[in-house]
Amino acid sequence: xxxxxxxxxxxxxxxxxxxxxxxxxxxxxxxxxxxxxxxxxxxxxxxxxxxxxxxxxxxxxxxxxxxxxxxxxxxxxxxxxxxxxxxxxxxxxxxxxxxxxxxxxxxxxxxxxxxxxxxxxxxxxxxxxxxxxxxxxxxxxxxxxxxxxxxxxxxxxxxxxxxxxxxxxxxxxxxxxxxxxxxxxxxxxxxxxxxxxxxxxxxxxxxxxxxxxxxxxxxxxxxxxxxxxxxxxxxxxxxxxxxxxxxxxxxxxxxxxxxxxxxxxxxxxxxxxxxxxxxxxxxxxxxxxxxxxxxxxxxxxxxxxxxxxxxxxxxxxxxxxxxxxxxxxxxxxxxxxxxxxxxxxxxxxxxxxxxxxxxxxxxxxxxxxxxxxxxxxxxxxxxx
Numbered sequence: 001x002x003x004x005x006x007x008x009x010x011x012x013x014x015x016x017x018x019x020x021x022x023x024x025x026x027x028x029x030x031x032x033x034x035x036x037x038x039x040x041x042x043x044x045x046x047x048x049x050x051x052x053x054x055x056x057x058x059x060x061x062x063x064x065x066x067x068x069x070x071x072x073x074x075x076x077x078x079x080x081x082x083x084x085x086x087x088x089x090x091x092x093x094x095x096x097x098x099x100x101x102x103x104x105x106x107x108x109x110x111x112x113x114x115x116x117x118x119x120x121x122x123x124x125x126x127x128x129x130x131x132x133x134x135x136x137x138x139x140x141x142x143x144x145x146x147x148x149x150x151x152x153x154x155x156x157x158x159x160x161x162x163x164x165x166x167x168x169x170x171x172x173x174x175x176x177x178x179x180x181x182x183x184x185x186x187x188x189x190x191x192x193x194x195x196x197x198x199x200x201x202x203x204x205x206x207x208x209x210x211x212x213x214x215x216x217x218x219x220x221x222x223x224x225x226x227x228x229x230x231x232x233x234x235x236x237x238x239x240x241x242x243x244x245x246x247x248x249x250x251x252x253x254x255x256x257x258x259x260x261x262x263x264x265x266x267x268x269x270x271x272x273x274x275x276x277x278x279x280x281x282x283x284x285x286x287x288x289x290x291x292x293x294x295x296x297x298x299x300x301x302x303x304x305x306x307x308x309x310x311x312x313x314x315x316x317x318x319x320x321x322x323x324x325x326x327x328x329x330x331x332x333x334x335x336x337x338x339x340x341x342x343x344x345x346x347x348x349x350x351x352x353x354x355x356x357x358x359x360x361x362x363x364x365x366x367x368x369x370x371x372x373x374x375x376x377x378x379x380x381x382x383x384x
Contacts, residue, residue, distance in 0.1 A: 018314070021278045025318030025360070026325070028271045029353055033326025035263060036349040040182070052216050053113065054223055055245035056209040059236040063088075065205035066235050073229060079213050079222040084109035087192070087207035091154030091168065093144070100140055102154060102188040103207075104195035113210050116179045123148070123174030131194045133173035137185030141175055148172055152188075160200045168198075181344055210242065268356065275314065275364035304373040311365025312358070319357035323350060 056074065058064035065087075074083045089102040107128050111117065119127075119135055127133045136146065146152065150172045160166045170190050178185050196203055213222050223239035230237045298306075330345050 017278060017281075021275055021314060022318045024271055024274050025315060026322040028267050029319040029322030029357070030326050031263070031267055031322075032353055032356070033323050033345050033349065034329065037326070037330045037345045040344065040346055052213055053242040054211040054213060054219060054226075054239050055242050056211060056226060056237050056239045057207075057245075059227075059238045062208065064235075065202060065207060066209070066237070068204050068206050070209065070230070070235070070237075074209060074211060074226060077222065077226050077229065079215065079218055079225075080211055081214050082109070082112050082212040083209055084113045085192070085206040085209050087195070087205075088158070089154070089156055089195075090158040091156040091188075093152065093154055098144075100143075100186050100188060102190070104192040105189050106192055107189075110189060113212055116183045117176045118179050119174045119176045127173040130171060130173050131191055132170055134170040134188055134190040135174035135176050136172050136189075137187045138175055138177045139184075139186040140188060143186075146172055148175065154188075159195070159202070161198050162200050164200075182346070211239070268360070271360065275311070275360060278314075278364075304369045307369035307372050308361070308365045311369075312361035315357045315361035315364065319353060319360070323353050 056066075056070075058066055066085075068085060071083055071085060074080060084106060086103045086105055089104060091102045092098070093100070107124070111119070111124070123135070127135050134152070136152075140146065151169050152172060153167055153169050155167050157166065159168075161168065170188075176185060176187075177183075192206075211222075211226070213219060219241050223241075226239050227237050327345055
């Protein structure tokens with residue numbers, strides 16, 4: 001601590017140079033935090049997908065439907081503890097750009113399979129008793145300003161009604177929240193019985209099944225067993241873990257993880273060059289001063305620590321402020337107005353960021369520090 005003033009004066013020797021280096025590091029970690037939030041948004045809940053849940057779809061494509069009669073056959077498969085079905089509705093609310101997922105479900109099965117969806121008991125009862133009712137995620141409520149009791153018209157180009165209309169109306173009977181950060185609360189769920197009875201075609205068919213198993217370690221075996229049950233049938237199936245299914249769905253818009261990694265790598269490599277050059281130049285300018293300090297009794301180890309501390313302070317100051325700015329921006333909410341299902345910086349990204357700051361400080365300061373440590377007093381004074 002007694003050398004803090006000395007370190008500070010060294011950093012402030014060239015204020016403009018230090019300031020620009022600080023800003024470059026700040027921007028790098030600001031991007032690091034924001035890209036982390038975007039990566040989480042486009043992964044659509046991959047990290048919170050249930051480890052004990054499988055997803056079964058048609059072997060050809062997700063858009064191919066499956067018989068609802070499969071539910072009982074899946075239920076009796078070994079290792080399966082529960083199962084629920086979902087169907088993509090594809091409704092439009094006011095404008096096609098107001099995209100959000102809507103699915104007909106069986107209420108009891110939905111809550112059993114997804115206990116992370118938290119709905120007050122009285123709202124659950126109201127929804128079960130209302131054939132045209134729906135429960136809506138908190139994110140949608142905030143996005144559109146809806147409230148309990150509102151009638152929401154959805155126009156579905158996929159599912160016309162028996163009466164020839166393609167407009168369906170639902171009453172908001174409940175609002176669900178997530179029991180932890182990262183749970184997608186942008187969904188719109190309504191009764192499958194009402195949907196199946198009112199639609200013009202496709203009765204008795206569903207989109208996909210979500211299956212809970214008793215042991216995640218046996219997921220591959222159970223998936224193979226279920227798919228074998230429906231092999232050589234008109235509706236062959238493909239079963240995978242929920243995490244793999246969600247990741248594959250997210251990757252349809254591109255491998256966001258690879259894109260983010262490439263961008264971050266380019267940014268950090270550039271910042272490393274800038275910070276390394278700044279530290280090296282700063283040390284070279286003070287060659288004679290380091291020689292004087294060594295003459296006064298500063299050991300090689302102490303000189304090494306002083307130079308490294310400068311690099312660490314610069315990296316930590318810029319990095320921490322950059323992450324804090326990213327966190328503040330993310331706290332303002334989804335910048336797309338509700339298109340992203342989740343938008344937050346995972347806690348682990350702050351740990352990764354801290355590790356990156358330490359590595360940046362070490363990488364940018366180690367060569368100048370070692371060169372200074374090995375500096376011979378006579379040679380240094382000769383350059384004055």
